[in-house]
Amino acid sequence: MAEKDVVTPEQLEADKSLREHLQLLLENGLKTEIEPRAYTHDEIIAVIARLQSLKEDDYEKKMVITGFTLTPYMASDDDEQACETCMYYRVHQKYCELPELMLPVEAEWSCTLWRI
């Protein structure tokens, strides 16, 4: 494991607190842009550009723009889109490592930038 991948207990604890905070926001009705989904290259680039205009710690706005949900999104092709099957999900850390997101998530959450 590369040194940059080593996660300290303090970082894990901070991630846990932030994850719980983000979950509460969603449970309390934070409206996120669940649809339309971003599937084409241009749609993805447009979402990424909006994320890049945000402050790194503006997690609430990041979740709004990327249509976060607390449960997997069911795509029309029957693909179940959940963080746990996304290429950006760090399993052991329960963390999204998409550079424009970089935030702790739960395995069953989902967002429009889900990729397999």
Ligand code: SF4
């Ligand atoms: S990019 Fe993937 S891991 Fe990150 S929040 Fe979206 S679905 Fe979850």
